[in-house]
Amino acid sequence: MKILITGAAGFIGFHLSQLLLDKSYQVVGIDNLNNYYDPRLKESRLEILGRYSNFNFRKVDLKDKKSLDEIFSKYNITHVINLAAQAGVRYSIENPYAYVDSNLVGFMNILEACRNYPVKHLLYASSSSVYGGNKVAPFSTNHNVDHPVSLYAATKKSNELMAHTYSHLYNIPTTGLRFFTVYGPYGRPDMAYFLFTKDILCGKPIKVFNHGKMERDFTYIDDIVEGVFKLIDKIPVSNKQWDESKDDLSTSFAPYKVYNIGNNNPVSLMRFIKALESAIGKEAEKVYMDMQLGDVIRTYADVSDLERDIGFKPSTSIEEGIEKFVFWYKRYYQI
Numbered sequence: 001m002k003i004l005i006t007g008a009a010g011f012i013g014f015h016l017s018q019l020l021l022d023k024s025y026q027v028v029g030i031d032n033l034n035n036y037y038d039p040r041l042k043e044s045r046l047e048i049l050g051r052y053s054n055f056n057f058r059k060v061d062l063k064d065k066k067s068l069d070e071i072f073s074k075y076n077i078t079h080v081i082n083l084a085a086q087a088g089v090r091y092s093i094e095n096p097y098a099y100v101d102s103n104l105v106g107f108m109n110i111l112e113a114c115r116n117y118p119v120k121h122l123l124y125a126s127s128s129s130v131y132g133g134n135k136v137a138p139f140s141t142n143h144n145v146d147h148p149v150s151l152y153a154a155t156k157k158s159n160e161l162m163a164h165t166y167s168h169l170y171n172i173p174t175t176g177l178r179f180f181t182v183y184g185p186y187g188r189p190d191m192a193y194f195l196f197t198k199d200i201l202c203g204k205p206i207k208v209f210n211h212g213k214m215e216r217d218f219t220y221i222d223d224i225v226e227g228v229f230k231l232i233d234k235i236p237v238s239n240k241q242w243d244e245s246k247d248d249l250s251t252s253f254a255p256y257k258v259y260n261i262g263n264n265n266p267v268s269l270m271r272f273i274k275a276l277e278s279a280i281g282k283e284a285e286k287v288y289m290d291m292q293l294g295d296v297i298r299t300y301a302d303v304s305d306l307e308r309d310i311g312f313k314p315s316t317s318i319e320e321g322i323e324k325f326v327f328w329y330k331r332y333y334q335i
């Protein structure tokens with residue numbers, strides 16, 4: 001097994017790479033180390049991964065088709081986990097083309113490479129944001145997701161459609177991973193839990209959107225990577241009798257599947273802030289704001305497919321996970 005992880009210097013890519021390297025898998029990591037957030041954090045993650053002899057890293061952009069093809073051919077890649085993407089809902093309002101470049105053109109290059117250098121399984125990051133304006137909760141992979149409310153969500157949904165097409169045309173087994181608000185050590189500095197921690201520690205007020213009336217199915221990073229790891233060998237098979245009137249919409253006549261990976265336990269924004277305050281040992285000064293463009297009120301994952309297929313379900317509580325994050329934050333930034 002030779003596993004290519006794109007976005008290996010990113011938050012989830014780093015933790016997943018480390019888990020696989022600890023289990024002695026051969027991992028090839030690629031990342032363009034862009035400056036969407038502080039690249040020093042990406043360097044720190046890579047510094048840790050670089051200590052493993054079973055890890056190879058190449059600084060490559062997904063848009064660079066030629067270099068990508070060279071990697072597939074040189075390393076005889078058998079499995080691909082595509083995590084590289086322009087992440088973030090809010091930034092997609094500011095800089096939509098970054099999403100087209102990495103999430104659409106970049107993903108297209110991954111699909112073409114998987115077609116030209118056949119792999120056993122392509123897993124790729126989708127997102128809970130594909131549920132967009134859906135109201136029926138918990139969100140099921142059997143629900144229709146044709147009503148995105150941000151370009152980020154639209155690119156992730158597009159990835160699922162593109163993957164389905166390649167699964168059908170070229171028989172490439174693909175698994176889409178809809179992650180739900182992932183948090184933890186070495187996390188993403190653009191996300192609320194990171195920004196709040198920074199502001200609370202230096203006595204700055206935090207912005208509480210939609211006046212605190214929001215819920216997120218926060219999922220701890222260790223649960224996410226455990227779920228992804230267990231799915232590597234769960235290769236989707238085609239169901240030749242597939243019938244959209246009675247079969248699960250997340251399966252197909254093609255070797256295609258989509259899973260939710262979430263905690264199945266939404267937490268209110270105010271409870272989440274309380275958990276942060278208690279882990280930090282300081283009360284936050286709060287500024288209540290209206291809802292932000294592109295945002296959704298609630299996310300809530302139905303993970304019954306995950307439980308059925310791999311016997312696993314995320315379970316870390318917000319209090320436990322936030323405690324671990326704050327511990328890491330203070331140590332990393334020497335506070």
Ligand SMILES: NC(=O)c1ccc[n+]([C@@H]2O[C@H](COP(=O)([O-])OP(=O)(O)OC[C@H]3O[C@@H](n4cnc5c(N)ncnc54)[C@H](O)[C@@H]3O)[C@@H](O)[C@H]2O)c1
Nearest residue numbers: 007009010011012032034061062084085102125179181182
């Ligand atoms: N963290 C979450 O809460 C969350 C939730 C849902 C989905 N996701 C998805 O999971 C994946 C990983 O997210 P993350 O939180 O680790 O984000 P991240 O930004 O920390 O990691 C993504 C990495 O990909 C790299 N990258 C971006 N564009 C690239 C390109 N064109 N070529 C090569 N490298 C590129 C970045 O430098 C970064 O290191 C992303 O696809 C994201 O959309 C994340």
